[in-house]
Amino acid sequence: MDAFPAYFPLAGKKVVIAGSGEAAEAKARLFEGSPARVVRLEGPPALKPHAYIGARLVFIASDDDLFLEQALKAAKSAGALINVPDHPEFCDFTTPAVIDRGEVVAAVGTGGASPMLATLLRGDIEARVPEGAGRVAALFRRFQDEVRTALPEPHQRRAFLREALLGPAAAAAAAGDMDEAAALFREALAEGPKSLGRVVYVEGRGPADLLTLRAARALAAADVLAPDAAVDADVMALARRDAERLTPAQALAERLAEIAAEGKRVVRILAGPPDPDELGALKASGVEVELLAVAEPR
The missing domain is CATH 1.10.12 (Lyase 2-enoyl-coa Hydratase; Chain  A, domain 2)
Incomplete structure (x- = not known):
C-alpha cells in the first residue's frame, strides 16, 4: 500500500479552492451537496496566509506558475493540507475518483499515477453500489x-x-x-440476533480473483480466522484485519467448536481439501458448518 486512504469529516469544515479554470471548477464540483463550507479564492486574496487558516483541505489550481508558487507558500504557512492538480510534487494528498452515495462514500486512488485508470475503476464499482x-x-x-x-x-x-x-x-x-x-x-x-455461531470453510489456495462473492463476504465478516499455513497471501488480504487469528496448531475441531458455541463466526481458510475427521467432529458437537464452493473450477 503506497498511500493510506483516509476520510475527513466535512460537516462545518472549511475547504479552500484557490485559483480558476477547469481544474478549480472540477475540485469545486467534488463538494457539491457536501456539508463543508467551501471558500473560493482568486487573485491577491489567494496569496495571503490568513485566508487558509482553519482549512481542513486546500486545493490550488492555476496555469500561472507564479500564482501557484505564492498561493502554495501562503497555504503552507497556515499549516493546511494541500492538493495541486497535475503537480504531485506539491501535494500532501491526492484526490481519488469518488463514488458518492451520501453516507456511503467509496474512492479509488492511484496516488496520482493514473487518474484515468481510477475513473474507469470507479465506473465498475459504482455499478455495484446501490443508490439506496x-x-x-x-x-x-x-x-x-x-x-x-x-x-x-x-x-x-x-x-x-x-x-x-x-x-x-x-x-x-x-x-x-x-x-x-x-x-x-x-x-x-x-x-436480537437469530443466528448462532458457525464455522465457514473457505478454500484459500488462490488466486484471490477466483473467490466467489459469498467467500469474500465470509472473509470480511469473520470474528475469528483459522488459516492453514499455506494459504495464499492475497486471499488473506481480503479477511477482516481486526479479526482474531488462530495458528494452524490452534485450529483444532474442539477449539473451533468452543468459539462457535460462543456465537462467533469462524472462517476456516484451507490450503487443501477439508479434513473429514475435523468436519465430523464439528458436526458431532452440534456446530453449524458451511462449506463454500470458494473457487471457480480450475
Missing part, C-alpha cells in the same frame, strides 16, 4: 448507540448487523421509507 446504500448507512448510524447498549458483546453486534443488512429494515431504507425502516429496525433489535 447511503440511506441504509444513515439508518444504521441513527441506531448506533441503541445497538451498542442492547448488544454489548462485539460478536453479538456483528451477528445482528449482518442479519439487519439483509433484512426488511435495510430494504425499506434502500427504498426510501425511513419511518418504516426505523420501526422494522427497532423490532429486529428487540428480538
Whole structure:
C-alpha cells in the first residue's frame, strides 16, 4: 500500500479552492451537496496566509506558475493540507475518483499515477453500489448507540448487523421509507440476533480473483480466522484485519467448536481439501458448518 486512504469529516469544515479554470471548477464540483463550507479564492486574496487558516483541505489550481508558487507558500504557512492538480510534487494528498452515495462514500486512488485508470475503476464499482446504500448507512448510524447498549458483546453486534443488512429494515431504507425502516429496525433489535455461531470453510489456495462473492463476504465478516499455513497471501488480504487469528496448531475441531458455541463466526481458510475427521467432529458437537464452493473450477 503506497498511500493510506483516509476520510475527513466535512460537516462545518472549511475547504479552500484557490485559483480558476477547469481544474478549480472540477475540485469545486467534488463538494457539491457536501456539508463543508467551501471558500473560493482568486487573485491577491489567494496569496495571503490568513485566508487558509482553519482549512481542513486546500486545493490550488492555476496555469500561472507564479500564482501557484505564492498561493502554495501562503497555504503552507497556515499549516493546511494541500492538493495541486497535475503537480504531485506539491501535494500532501491526492484526490481519488469518488463514488458518492451520501453516507456511503467509496474512492479509488492511484496516488496520482493514473487518474484515468481510477475513473474507469470507479465506473465498475459504482455499478455495484446501490443508490439506496447511503440511506441504509444513515439508518444504521441513527441506531448506533441503541445497538451498542442492547448488544454489548462485539460478536453479538456483528451477528445482528449482518442479519439487519439483509433484512426488511435495510430494504425499506434502500427504498426510501425511513419511518418504516426505523420501526422494522427497532423490532429486529428487540428480538436480537437469530443466528448462532458457525464455522465457514473457505478454500484459500488462490488466486484471490477466483473467490466467489459469498467467500469474500465470509472473509470480511469473520470474528475469528483459522488459516492453514499455506494459504495464499492475497486471499488473506481480503479477511477482516481486526479479526482474531488462530495458528494452524490452534485450529483444532474442539477449539473451533468452543468459539462457535460462543456465537462467533469462524472462517476456516484451507490450503487443501477439508479434513473429514475435523468436519465430523464439528458436526458431532452440534456446530453449524458451511462449506463454500470458494473457487471457480480450475
